[in-house]
Amino acid sequence: MISNIEEDKTNLTPFQKEVARRRTFAIISHPDAGKTTLTEKFLLYAGALALAGSVRARSSQQHTASDWMSMEKQRGISISATALEMEYQGFHINLLDTPGHQDFSEDTYRTLMAVDSAVMVLDSAKGIEPQTEKLFKVCRMRGIPILSFINKLDHPGRDPLELLDEIERLLGITAVPMNWPVGQAPDFKGVYDLNDHRLRLFQRTEGNKFRVPVRLSGMDDPSLPALIGEATHRQLTEEIALLAGVVSKFDRARFLAGEMTPVYFGSALNNFGVEPFLEAVLELAPPPSIRHTEQGIIDPISEDFRGFVFKLQANIDPRHRDRMAFVRVCSGHFKKDMQVLNPRLKQQIRLSRSFRLFGRERETVEEAFPGDVIGIISPGQLTIGDTVTTGKPIDYARIPTFPPEHFGLLFNDDVTRYKQFNKGLEQLEEEGAIQIFFAEDSLKREPIMAAVGELQFDVVMARLKDEYGVEARLSRLGFTGARWARNSKSERLALPRSVRRCRDRHGETVILFNSEWELDYIRRENPGLTLAEMV
Template sequence: MNNIFRFKSFMRTPMFWFSQPIHKLIRNIGVSAHIDSGKTTFSERVLYYGGRIHEIHEVKGADSAGATMDFMELEKEKGITIQSAATHLKWRGHQVNLIDTPGHVDFTIEVERALRVLDGGVLLICGVAGVQPQTLTVHKQMSRYKVPRIIFINKLDRMGANPWSALQSIRKRLSLTVAAVQIPIGQDQTFNGLVDLIKMKAYFFEGLKGEDVKETEVPERYMEEAKEKRQELIETLGSIDPEIEDLYLNEQPISEEKLKASIRKNCQEHKFYPVFMGSAYKNKGVQLALDGVVDYLPAPEEKQNFGFQISLDQKEEKKIEFKTDPKLPFVGYAFKLEENKFGQLTYVRVYQGKLKKGDYVYNMKTKKRVKVARMAKMHANQMEEINDVEAGDIFAVFGVDCSSGDTLVYGDMNYQVLCSSMFVPQPVMSLSIKPTKKEYSARFQKALSKFQREDPTFNVDMDKESEEIIISGMGELHLQIYAERMRREFEIDVHLGQPTVNYRETITQKQQFDYLHKKQTGGAGQYAKVIGYMEPLQLEEGQFSNQFENHVIGTSIPNEYITAVEKGFYESVDKGPLTGYPVVNVRFVLEGGETHVVDSSSNAFMTATKYAFAQTFRQAGPEILEPVMAVEIMVPAPSYQQAMVGIAKRRGSVTNTESRGDMFVLNADVPLSQMFGYATELRGFTSGQGEFSLEYKRHDPVPPNEIETIIAKFKKQKRGQ
């Protein structure tokens, strides 16, 4: 007999949950994917089936309401997610804290900060396109923070959808151990249900919005495929789980409970990732994926979270693990700032202890103690005030002066701990910006300050030569969005200059320096000699830093002058000698020097260092580095030759090609400077059918024939022409 039941959270609550500690019943998850893979559509269904909302709206809906999690007017207009949004719901007696993240590479910091505080994730893969460029980025981010995840192959209702091809792309391009826990019933437009390979039951999603889930026996024509894929699931688990392997080799039956326990254990240990399937837009499969969140992703106490305990004299630190014990001192991590109709909100993840309204918290960065007057749970842009939180919770607090990435601890400065930091990528593009009217100046400065506090990848600098304000970010769209927000939120019209690429300078060879700065003009003179060497600093791909080392033996240079040398070095790397762009990945080693009893000073040693740096830099095999983007282009098959020729003209190197039905997909590494105007070119030769996406990959040396052009442009700007 068929069973039909409505997937509302109170109908799917196991009786044992009432006796469980609250942190065992929390799941902190994020939904991440390549742009336009259906993240916000998936999140909208999660909210609906969890009883959090009572009507489904689409990203580009006919009713103009827009999806719940895309509440900014800009998001509704453009049909993309710009900033991450938090909400919460109940599912099977568990509290699920959900963060919907952007897919566009320009807003990657929103994904970064969300994954920094989450215990698990749902990685969406397009059933047609498979793994795409931003999927690779999200995968790296999840791996960086050791986030266990389930995988949901979406859009199986689309023409050309192939879940098995998508699954193979996961294995090939992400190098993950995965296996399907479901198979689809039907294909493309005929897709209408799923077979659960663990329970060996079929599920159909009925009702107006797929809310009525009908459980039946597996249709006969799908039984053979289901058995084959279940066998594949067991073999994959057996390769990493000795208990499953023993049962399999001894041909003993493997129960549903054994399979689920193995998947949960290996998922949380990052050894295995279960693959779910469905179509969020067609309201199929989302409820079963939510079951997977509860069944396989960790509770807060099951995920290790580390920080550093600092001695009261600030001289020592040791690594510690935070515990979910509510009796321990409160530790929270401020991971996102947002200003909305309620004022400034600070989103905080609680790692340890508990906090009540009216308690005091101490900011480890600002060294300020502040009272927590108001606390809230957020549902997109709607606020629900609360009185207390415990470890594992994500909440928002009002009136706390802090920046993104600050650690908040209980009460006073006696408990000195720091949460580990998040990774912040380097900006790759810059624009000059200025208000169109002088009377906008105060509001303009306020807007710049606000956006910098919100977004660590949004940088503001003043060009000393031209006195222009330069904003830098992750791409053209990123910066244009902030300009548009100025118009809407601060009523400021601004003028944007042409985009410029953020080049970097570096060296390729070790080079000694022995530089004497001597100046006598009557009265006190200047005397400083610095001896040492500069060499390349080897770091991982995409990472930048500079390093000063003091190897001075004895007292040839007093300590205060060594401090001046260090300051002179770090001021020198702000603007490189060749192009004025920052210098990166240089180690400056000071080995000795000379002083004069009367004429030596800190200023003299700073000046000597700057001259020594400029001179030595030009002798150490200097290079200019340019940002290189990983580009994926999808065009109709007849247009593939134009696509290949176009990339070659833009100094691109092809890394992969493949056919996907009647479409041709090209992956290439292309310098960012060569990608301006490509959207227009692509639309032209594909009659509007082509599309592309790009993300930052690394900085590479600029070809010799391009270097002179960049240097000449810098010299022209310096002359003010």
């Protein structure tokens, strides 16, 4: 549901104009589809970067602005979600860059709770990949509008019509091409705009780093066959005629409802079609939208300030060694030093240390508007899922804890570093990077580290060393899943010997298991027991 600033753009107040020009979106993709490259090119066009950093993990190349962890720089991958804020053609953009590695964590899911739309990047050779499908389902659950960018058209790939069909079959969403590739690798020449019937052809510049668009009036331009070749011109003419009879018309209402995705073709690495795609994102993506809560709707233009914490991050800047809460502003006008209520703590807190974010860079922010993401330093007063407000207490959609699939016993061999070891684990668990359990049947108190993605183990070990000075070692455990035990009438549970009973940081009972057979046995032998997948 959109705010009335979309329905009536006349006679807006200065505050409403600020809300109307905001666009808050995330870019989602499978690993190596080109998400981080597209992010960098968006920043480049917005003037936020002088030179787009390469995502390849070479020590001589510039690191991407969105990848700030040392591990991200070493491996050339995005591990932690970051916020990037910029201005472009009168729009104020809040771009949330999500992790794109194979073993993505809950960080990705939580970030999608904070956006109003999403950009889905697909590899033209691979199409819909498993992680893309997972992230799309999260967007579908939230009704997030999605724009699609089919990338790497300058590389050998699949037929564009086949890719459109796959989007519709696997994702259950209507795919509407907004432009069309002119030729395919190695003869990819540019894109044809199906709405204004203009061509954007591209010429190489010195060094082959960027491509400059050559705009033609349309298919009847007499110079076109010579520019793109007779065969490519003939094929393009036939494909455009075919599209007119088989594809749906773009319907903005269906797009905003998450039922239709506009599709654009291009190459992020070589700047094919990136600028028109960015302009389309800003034109089509909605401004901050109405959010539904158990206490009613929250309109972004209401007077009460409201926001929620979707991410915690410690040690973004080693010079500060602090912990920052990422707050999405949902309504009202944020002002530095304002007093807000945290309903969870039932106490007022002052938001005095507030920052505008750009990767790891920060600068003090005096005000913010709905759609903006601000960083708040407030030790011990804000955690993931918290809401802050100047009005009546509210609860946004709960941010769930997802069931882990990977487990390991964590050892700290340096007895002089246990304080740092425990502090590091506590902060990393509060960030949602991992979950920590303690086995009830063990005489030792080594923690069991649990994660949604296996790469999170490497992340935690590296951060314990870099940020807390702790050398730890991990012994992998063979469990494949965890369930929270609820509603048991007895403290004693009949369990197979192969499972392990643990406690989480809240004292809840957690059962680690190896197979579905074990879960069936536990349910059968413990009537009335509920095994919850998430909390």
